[in-house]
Amino acid sequence: MDDPASETRTNHARAVSSSGLSMLKPRHQRQGSPDSAHSRSSSMSKNSIQDRLFNKLLQQVIPADDDAETVTGDKAMANSPKKPPFSLPAMTNNFRRFNARIGVVFLFQAQAESLFSWKTPTHTLSFLFVYSFICLDPHLLLVLPLVIFLLFIMVPAFLTRHPPPPSTSTSSTTPYYSYEGPALAPAKTIKPAPETSKDFFRNMRDLQNCMADFSDAHDATVSVVAPLTNFSNEKLSSALFLGCTVATVVLFLTAHLVPIRLIMLAAGNAGILSNNPKVRQLFQGLMQDVSGVGDQDVFLSDEAEHELFGQPVPKTPSAAASALEQLADISLDTEPEEREVEIFEIQHRAPGASESGWENFLFSPQPYDPLSPSRIAGDRPRGCRFFDDVRTPSGWKWKSKKWELDLDCREWVVERMITGVGFEVPGVAPEGNAVVVDEVGGWVWDLPAEPSASEEEEMTGMAYGDLPPEKKQDRTPSKENRGKAATRDWEEGNPASFGVGEWRRRRWVRIVQRMNAPPAGTTTITYSTLGH
Incomplete structure (x- = not known):
């Protein structure tokens, strides 16, 4: 209840x-x-x-x-x-x-399946004739839409408006259509399927199956195409890429020589005829006969048949697949990419310190030259204290075992257009701020700061001897200081000792090579920079 x-x-x-x-x-x-x-x-x-x-x-x-x-x-x-x-x-x-x-789409799909499956052989043969005519004369494609519009839309609509008269005889006779006189029936209109009708639920069933078919086709296509194109197997994908590139170049030059009409004619007729039940049975019988003969080891039984054009012929499908894999086994460049990294050893000398007063400051990826942005901003150079603290860039590893000193300091100074520095030139005439030295250490030093106006006036007076008497008296050296003054004058004339600024640097280089994958879980600070 x-x-x-x-x-x-x-x-x-x-x-x-x-x-x-x-x-x-x-x-x-x-x-x-x-x-x-x-x-x-x-x-x-x-x-x-x-x-x-x-x-x-x-x-x-x-x-x-x-x-x-x-x-x-x-x-x-x-x-x-x-x-x-x-x-x-x-x-x-x-x-x-x-x-x-959506019913019209599924109706077209059902008619296409019926056409290509040879359920009505006369319809399929008619389609083959039309397809063959279009392949032989592609200009007929302009006529095809009009023919479809006339035969499949206009003619059925006219026959609906002018139906044949009802038959009065008891015998079954072929109805005839009258094309004269007024219309006898209302025009046929396409209406959506009612929500409670069988057509509505039939459309839902077809739509459900269509979505499943599309998903299966998508997954099957991805499973076949993705391994060939995503370079998971680099040799296979590289061979495919090389083959497509060669085919593109060849077709670009010879596409006008390819008989497109005959290829489309043969391919279309072969594809449709292969769906004929009788043709399928014929091919299945031939395949069974071939497989039965293969079981008896008739083919490739003699030694003379094992080679074709001097190459061995595989007997089994697995051997043929392995032969194709060997054919696609191209030689890839297994050597990883190599680059050169650089690091600058920067030293500092306090003002007024002796010649040996240079102190190791740090190793920096930047030379910290006088016009560098960090130095203009008043920042100290950044880097690490020791060579062992220098790490490779992410995804790279060391190839060479140790750092090498770049003795040709003039090259990287000129390349970076660094000004306000002096550098060493071995055994040649000096150029600009270069200094001839016997032993090259690769050092590039800052030039001393320009003197003030009072210092320039005092130096000019010393040059022309017009100093006041009291300053001349103060400038007169004693006997015990004459030796020290001579030594100091020689040292000031050597730019590598006291005629330099507070900073100097030299360049070290080392070779790195790319790894297959960057190390996971490493968060190290890298001070070296990649060079081209």
Whole structure:
């Protein structure tokens, strides 16, 4: 016995759901009802609140579409009627409309399957004739759409308007059509399938199967194409890339010589004829005969048949596959990429220190020259204290065992267009700030700072002997200081000792090579830079 309360709730739910579904119908369907104005006014106040609550719930569950707002920068454009946001009622309505009108696509699919499966041989042969004529004369493609329009749309529509008269005889006779006189039947229009009809559910079944077929075809295509093209097997993908490149170049030069019409004619007829049941049976019998003869080891039984053009012929399919793999086994460049990294050894000397007052400061990826941005900003050079602390760039490893000193300091100074420095030149005439030395250490030092105006005046006076008497008396050296002054003058004339600034640097290089994959979990600070 049914519960009255539950029956009341069920009826109320059906009433609510039916009224809600009526709101999802198009406007022209809603206006067709006799009391459309009253139903709209009564249901709008009820269902609008439900729809709003349901949409608010969906907005909390489903993330908002921020891409359109990011591209346009306007929320009104993102929520325009042309491209409305995701809504479950709208999606339900669109699916119902789509499913009611998709039947023509499935009808065409069924007719195509029937045509190519030789269910009606006369139709298939007629298609083969038409296809052959088009292959032999491609200009007929311009006629084909008009012929299809006339024979499959216009003629059936005319026959619907002018049906044959009813037969009065008891014997079955072929009906005849009268092309004279007024139309006897109404015009046939294409209507969507009703939601409660068998066609609607048949469309849902076909759509379900079509989605499954597409998913299976997509997965099968990816499983076949991806291993060939994603370079998971670099030798196979490289061989495919090389073959496609060669084929592209060859076809670019010889495409006009390829008989496209004959190829399309032969391929199309062969593909359609292979689906004929009798042809399939014939080929299956031939394959069975060939496999039976192969089991008796008739083929390739003699030693003379084991070679073709001097090359061994494989007997089994597995041997043929291995032979193809050996053919595709191209030689790849297994040597990893190599680069040269550099590091600068920077030393500092306090003002007024002796010749041996240079102190190792650090190893830096930048030379810290006088016009470098960090030095102009007043920052100290950055780097590491020891060679062992220098790490390779991410994804690279050391190839050479030790660092090598770059003795040709002039090259990298000129390449970087560094000014305000002096450097060593072995055994040649000096150029610019270069100094001739016997032993080259690769050092590049800063030039001393320019003297002030008072110092320049004092040095000019010393050169011309016009100093005041008191300064001349102060400048007169004693006998015990004459030797020290001579030594100091010689040292100041040597730019490698005291005629330099506070900083000097030299360049070290080392070879690195790329690894297959960067080491995981390493977060080291790299001080070396890659060179080209």
